Amino acid sequence: MERNLKELVSQMTLEEKAGMCSGLDFWHLKSVDRLGIPSVMVSDGPHGLRKQDDKADHLGINESIKAVCFPPAVLSACSFDRDLLRELGDTVGKEAQATDVSVVLGPAVNIKRSPLCGRNFEYYSEDPYLAGESAAAFIDGVQSHHVGTSIKHFAANNQELNRMSCSSEVDERTLREIYLPAFETAVKKSQPYTVMCSYNKINGTYASENPWLLTEVLRDEWGFEGYVMSDWGAVNERVPGLKAGLDLEMPASGGMTDREIVAAVQDGSLDESVLDQAVERILRITFTWLDNREKQNLTLEADHETARRIAEESMVLLKNENVLPLSSSENVVFIGGFAKKPRYQGGGSSHINSFRVDNALEAVKGIAEVSYAEGFSSSKDFYDEKLAAEAVEAAKNADKAVIFAGLPDSFESEGYDRSHMRLPECQDRLIREIAEVQPNTIVVLHNGSPVEMPWKDDVKGLLEAYLGGQAGGSAVVNILYGKVNPSGKLAETLSLKLSDNPSYLNFAEKEKVNYSEGVFVGYRYYDAKEMEVAFPFGHGLSYTTFKYSNLKLDRTEMTDQDTLTVSVDVTNTGDRAGKEVVQLYVSDLTGTVRRPVKELKGYEKVSLEPGETKTVTMTLDKRSFAWYNTDLHDWYASSGDYEILIGASSRDIRLKKIVHLVSTRLLPLHLTLNTPLGELIADDRTKEFGLFLKKKMDEFFSPVSSAVNLSDDESGEDPMGDAIVAATPVRNVVSFGLISKEDLVKKLKELSSK
Ligand code: BGC
Numbered sequence: 087m088e089r090n091l092k093e094l095v096s097q098m099t100l101e102e103k104a105g106m107c108s109g110l111d112f113w114h115l116k117s118v119d120r121l122g123i124p125s126v127m128v129s130d131g132p133h134g135l136r137k138q139d140d141k142a143d144h145l146g147i148n149e150s151i152k153a154v155c156f157p158p159a160v161l162s163a164c165s166f167d168r169d170l171l172r173e174l175g176d177t178v179g180k181e182a183q184a185t186d187v188s189v190v191l192g193p194a195v196n197i198k199r200s201p202l203c204g205r206n207f208e209y210y211s212e213d214p215y216l217a218g219e220s221a222a223a224f225i226d227g228v229q230s231h232h233v234g235t236s237i238k239h240f241a242a243n244n245q246e247l248n249r250m251s252c253s254s255e256v257d258e259r260t261l262r263e264i265y266l267p268a269f270e271t272a273v274k275k276s277q278p279y280t281v282m283c284s285y286n287k288i289n290g291t292y293a294s295e296n297p298w299l300l301t302e303v304l305r306d307e308w309g310f311e312g313y314v315m316s317d318w319g320a321v322n323e324r325v326p327g328l329k330a331g332l333d334l335e336m337p338a339s340g341g342m343t344d345r346e347i348v349a350a351v352q353d354g355s356l357d358e359s360v361l362d363q364a365v366e367r368i369l370r371i372t373f374t375w376l377d378n379r380e381k382q383n384l385t386l387e388a389d390h391e392t393a394r395r396i397a398e399e400s401m402v403l404l405k406n407e408n409v410l411p412l413s414s415s416e417n418v419v420f421i422g423g424f425a426k427k428p429r430y431q432g433g434g435s436s437h438i439n440s441f442r443v444d445n446a447l448e449a450v451k452g453i454a455e456v457s458y459a460e461g462f463s464s465s466k467d468f469y470d471e472k473l474a475a476e477a478v479e480a481a482k483n484a485d486k487a488v489i490f491a492g493l494p495d496s497f498e499s500e501g502y503d504r505s506h507m508r509l510p511e512c513q514d515r516l517i518r519e520i521a522e523v524q525p526n527t528i529v530v531l532h533n534g535s536p537v538e539m540p541w542k543d544d545v546k547g548l549l550e551a552y553l554g555g556q557a558g559g560s561a562v563v564n565i566l567y568g569k570v571n572p573s574g575k576l577a578e579t580l581s582l583k584l585s586d587n588p589s590y591l592n593f594a595e596k597e598k599v600n601y602s603e604g605v606f607v608g609y610r611y612y613d614a615k616e617m618e619v620a621f622p623f624g625h626g627l628s629y630t631t632f633k634y635s636n637l638k639l640d641r642t643e644m645t646d647q648d649t650l651t652v653s654v655d656v657t658n659t660g661d662r663a664g665k666e667v668v669q670l671y672v673s674d675l676t677g678t679v680r681r682p683v684k685e686l687k688g689y690e691k692v693s694l695e696p697g698e699t700k701t702v703t704m705t706l707d708k709r710s711f712a713w714y715n716t717d718l719h720d721w722y723a724s725s726g727d728y729e730i731l732i733g734a735s736s737r738d739i740r741l742k743k744i745v746h747l748v749s750t751r752l753l754p755l756h757l758t759l760n761t762p763l764g765e766l767i768a769d770d771r772t773k774e775f776g777l778f779l780k781k782k783m784d785e786f787f788s789p790v791s792s793a794v795n796l797s798d799d800e801s802g803e804d805p806m807g808d809a810i811v812a813a814t815p816v817r818n819v820v821s822f823g824l825i826s827k828e829d830l831v832k833k834l835k836e837l838s839s840k
Contacts, residue, residue: 087377091366097121098365100358104347106365107328108335112142112318115334115372126372128315128336131236132192132208132224133158133174133431133555134438135181144318144337145501146437151185154389155431155438157397157555159194159220160534163210164552164574164626165400166667167691168223175227175235177392182233184382188375189234189280192436193221195268196284198535198578199244199607200589202504207432207534207553211577212608213623214264215686218271225276232378234279234371237272239317240304241265241293242601243284246503247594250319253287256601261288262714262721263605270308279312279371283332285320292322300331313367318435325350333364386441394444394557394564399665401565402550402574403627409486409526409546411568411629414454417485420447421477421520422513423464424490429532430558434500444559446490446530453567457484461520464532465494467510474516481524488547488566489517492532503594507584509537517541530562536580539620550576568629573665573691575626575735579609582620586612609736610682624669624686624735630660630696634668634740637732645748646708646723653703654732654741658694665693668702669733672710675744676726681713684731706730711747717754725749757834759820759827764812771840775833782824783811 095103102118110116110125117125130136130144133156141148156162156174165171182190194208195217203209210217225235242254242265256265272278283293283300293299294316304310313333321327321335324343335343350356403410412418425446431438450456461477462470481487491513498504508514521527521544528547531537532554542548549572551562564570581587588603588611606614609623633656640651656666670688674681688704708723715722725748733739755771763783766776787807816834820827 089373089377091369091373094121094123094369095362095365100348100351101344103361103365104344106368107333107347107361108339108344109337112144112337113138115368123369123372124376126188126375127186128189128191128236129182129187130192130435131190132194132436133162134178135185135187135190136436136438137185137187144435146434150439152386152441153181153438154386154393155440155556156393157400157558158207158431158436158534158553159210160207160577161400161552161554161574162396163216163220163400163577164402165396165691166216166575166577166689167399168219170396170399171220171223172227173392174396175224176230177227177389179228179231179233180380180382181384181389182228183231183380184384187233188372189236190228191236191282192238193224193235193272194238195221195272196239196243197265197268197607199601200587200593201507201536201581201584202593203244203535204246204498204503205432205434205500207498208436208500210268212579213577213686214267215271216577216689217268221268221272222275225272225278229276229279231380231382232375234312234375236280236282236315237269237278238282239284240269240281241284241299242288243286243293245594245599246501248596250285251287252596253290253598254601255289255598257604258716259714260601260604264607266303269304273304273308273310277311279374281310281312281314282317283314283320285317292320294320294322294332295327295330297330305331312371313364325356328364329356329360333367390442390557393555394561397554397558397561398564398570400574401552401554401561401572402576402625403548403565403572404550404580404621404625405542405546405548406627407546409528410566412454412486412488412566414567416454417483418454418456419480419484419487420450420456420458420490421461421481421487422490423460423462424492424530424532425458425488426460427464428490428554428559429464429492429495430554430556432499432534432553433495436500438556440556443556446559446563449560449563450567453563453569461489461516462510462512464492467494467512469512469515474512474519477516478519478523481520481527484524486526486528487520487524488528488530489520490530490532491517493534493537498534504535507536507538514540518544521545528566530566532558536578538583539580542620571629571662571664572626573628573667575624575667575669576621577623579612579623580620581612582618586617586619605682610685613683613736622735622737624667624733625737626667626735628664628666630658630662630664632664632666632694632734633657633659634732634734637730637741637743639730639743639745641745643746643748645750646711647750650706650730650745651703652688652706652730652732653701655699655701656692656694657699658696661696663693663695665691666734667691669735670704670706671731671733671736671739672706673729673731674711674713674724675729676724678724678726679713684736686736715753717756722751722753723747723749755838755840757838759817759830759834760815761834762812763814763816766816767812772837775837779816779819779825780811782819783814783822786822786824
């Protein structure tokens with residue numbers, strides 16, 4: 087049904103319009119009954135519904151309706167599978183329709199800058215391309231049911247400490263290359279109905295009242311069409327916020343900020359059309375949902391199965407020295423409280439009231455008989471001598487021991503950051519003790535963010551289950567016993583230790599956090615520094631093996647206006663069916679600017695029967711090669727060579743090929759008297775003049791250089807002299823009396839306009 091929203095807005099009073107721009111209560115927008123505008127509900131999100139019918143809060147304290155907890159983003163991102171994320175969104179969208187929720191508050195796409203951020207479990211990746219692709223797929227799924235999403239937290243919200251006041255100090259290039267692209271991709275590809283602005287400041291300005299962020303970038307550049315809502319309590323000053331592009335304040339403001347809006351319109355400091363526009367945007371989304379209601383039933387059982395499948399497709403087999411899969415004839419012991427009481431979701435606003443939770447001990451029953459020793463509790467760090475001794479004894483007597491380890495709830499949550507990257511001490515100790523008596527030890531990790539693994543070399547098998555959602559327990563068992571062939575890949579680097587992390591010295595500052603590592607986040611840093619890591623970004627094993635061959639580029643020369651089609655064959659060379667994530671990284675060899683060694687620019691997940699080969703095709707465009715040029719305030723791909731790398735992980739590159747790119751865009755010339763001569767010589771537009779000046783310098787210096795024998799090369803070449811001249815500012819040519827200042831200034835001006 088076509089609605090004339092402008093007409094509707096024109097019928098609203100000033101007070102009704104101002105009221106429409108803040109919540110009715112914790113979860114609802116206001117209604118205007120006389121005009122047929124209903125009160126609609128929004129709900130967390132992102133990995134299931136946290137719909138509170140009763141007492142409301144944004145910290146996950148009060149109970150919500152029974153629902154399904156799907157794997158949080160930390161795990162689902164490891165699927166590297168757009169279809170799967172779409173299916174997750176689709177399922178959540180149906181659940182939202184069934185429970186009358188108009189907007190689901192997610193996905194959350196903030197970049198994992200540090201493993202200590204308490205909320206990393208809700209975020210996808212350290213890589214903006216993967217985060218953006220995953221978010222776009224999820225949004226498509228939810229919104230296919232005309233239920234809105236709220237991509238969050240916009241932007242640069244990468245720590246929990248003082249999240250409501252701290253300023254993220256990030257330079258323009260880093261924002262554009264690392265912290266904004268996940269939002270940009272999702273907006274451009276999938277038009278989330280809403281965007282949720284973050285609590286923090288960015289370079290001193292609150293996200294909630296930042297016109298550059300909320301209007302210039304989000305709407306004018308990216309073309310966002312929905313409405314912007316605040317994170318819960320993120321409004322600092324309401325009227326400047328509204329002017330900046332913050333349409334809806336959540337939750338309710340007790341009427342205070344509504345009155346501020348009314349007063350501002352009345353005293354002329356706020357143009358009423360700004361208010362009208364915000365109301366129209368909000369109503370458009372409300373009616374999109376209302377006019378497309380679907381009859382859906384809450385299919386909890388079926389959705390539980392979907393949750394299990396997503397977990398199975400995402401868990402990452404980190405290490406396997408011929409110890410997995412387990413067989414039901416083996417004498418296996420499960421050790422650790424997480425086998426009985428898994429940690430499967432994080433704390434805070436995303437906390438789901440699961441209608442059922444699988445645990446490994448129960449799930450294994452239909453598959454094999456295993457023994458169990460608790461060893462340690464899943465909820466605290468306490469080395470219980472008796473429990474530990476029993477576990478060591480049980481491990482000794484078994485063929486294989488599987489230790490279910492992980493972080494207790496209190497170790498990570500929304501609202502605060504972790505203080506270290508270790509497992510509870512009692513667990514590290516017991517893992518070591520068990521590995522000493524049992525050569526076939528396997529560790530399964532339940533954590534929302536990486537942990538240090540000092541015992542990594544002492545165990546034969548390692549499964550990163552992350553937080554598996556409510557069906558994670560059965561997913562773990564199905565992978566351990568080979569019912570499912572693992573196919574997840576790490577969406578973040580697992581560093582050896584916390585202090586290796588690029589943000590280590592600049593994280594969790596109280597007032598201002600300096601993002602001084604710039605674009606070197608995650609593998610971009612570890613690769614540039616050639617550092618050893620525990621497990622690299624993109625890593626993940628399978629029970630089968632894959633061969634890569636036949637890498638083809640459809641051209642070897644291209645301009646930045648062309649696309650490049652890359653294809654590669656992947657063959658399953660093992661004896662069981664499996665899935666492989668083919669990763670494409672681009673490496674800039676042009677040397678124009680300091681860049682990461684390589685960056686992920688494409689990936690595809692393929693399913694292969696034993697012996698089967700499939701061709702995977704990916705397409706690259708200018709953006710795949712470009713960096714953000716702050717002179718242009720735009721993306722720029724330099725002319726030169728780029729290497730296309732195809733790998734099974736960021737550090738397992740199997741095939742490479744080079745493409746030569748020619749930029750159709752010229753960078754502006756900023757020529758001054760201080761421009762080094764070498765810069766003139768390097769640019770085609772100024773080369774001739776540069777060489778002319780160089781010749782003058784050479785002639786001037788030649789008696790000196792031969793006297794001090796600067797060039798002892800008989801060929802007459804003088805690399806040292808050339809380097810010195812290249813670094814010389816052109817004003818020196820004037821001071822040596824080789825050209826008049828007027829002539830030089832005139833020439834530089836003439837060249838600058840080229
Ligand atoms: C969180 C949001 C959440 C909101 C509502 C806030 O504290 O940062 O992610 O959607 O609460 O629960």
